[in-house]
Amino acid sequence: MIKKLKKLGLKLTPQRLAILNLLEGNTKHPSAEEIYKQLKPQYPSLSLATVYNTLEVLARAGELQEIRINADKRHFDPNPAPHTHFLCRICESVHDLDAGPIEIQAPYNINGYLVEEFTLYFYGICPGCLERERSKNQ
Amino acid sequence: MIKKLKKLGLKLTPQRLAILNLLEGNTKHPSAEEIYKQLKPQYPSLSLATVYNTLEVLARAGELQEIRINADKRHFDPNPAPHTHFLCRICESVHDLDAGPIEIQAPYNINGYLVEEFTLYFYGICPGCLERERSKNQ
DNA sequence: TTATTAATTTATAATAATTATAAATTGATA
DNA sequence: TATCAATTTATAATTATTATAAATTAATAA
Secondary structure: OHHHHHHOOOOOOHHHHHHHHHHOOOOOOOOHHHHHHHHOOOOOOOOHHHHHHHHHHHHHOOOOEEEOOOOOOOEEEOOOOOOOEEEEOOOOOEEEOOOOOOOOOOOEEEOOEEEEEEEEEEEEEOHHHHHHHHHHOO | OHHHHHHOOOOOOHHHHHHHHHHOOOOOOOOHHHHHHHHOOOOOOOOHHHHHHHHHHHHHOOOOEEEOOOOOOOEEEOOOOOOOEEEEOOOOOEEEOOOOOOOOOOOEEEOOEEEEEEEEEEEEEOHHHHHHHHHHOO
């Protein structure tokens, strides 16, 4: 990971390492604000702008991916490989969701449109909220 | 269309009729701002808030659909039936794009997640911008 | 080890789409 | 035609994100 940053010609700053470290293996798909709030106690000088800058740089370098499943805010996934996501409309959590093989392979041409990438997002209710609803309605 | 509004218990206002009329058969997928600017000359008292309110009401009634393909702003489509869209990263225009049959049928359950709806968005370069790029690079 | 410098961080302001508010207006009904 | 709830309107508030510019710092070379 450190090697990757260097390879990209990026400076190794404590802020970047902290953000990378927080995201490593993280399956919660946090927003920039959430990342900021979680790191702030440990890095009191941390600025929200730095979080945005770092996420932007890392996303452009292909080290993570931005998830635009929520109209209100972006979420971030340390796994840059294309895969599908699910947004719960009750608790607003974002989950990985394997919907089986998806045959779309970008880039390709369709009706004269050059398709470079695509997003497939699922919306509904997550298992936790389904359970909670079930308990309530008893 | 007028019948539909009445059926929904919605008042028949000139603003609503104007917005519906503008969208009818419109394949440009305008944003709220664009709808507002187009109608303002003819309806000088029109407020942007009214455009948002009306679009919200009509979308909730299933008379049109919101397209969240662009991170910056929503677009609106008079066709409420599920179909796929394309966003050009050069001119930012939104187009209908038939990507062949999509087998996903909401609602259904996958891994304990209740999937109620999904979106499939394509990103790339539209035919017009491809042509323009081609001319430039000659 | 230290000086240099370009990259980065930081605090803060700006932006822009959307939503909330509350007063004024109006469509639908009796 | 009067009534009233629904709607419109102007405007302020909200909120995520981006821009700005000064201060700081990581990396490099002397």
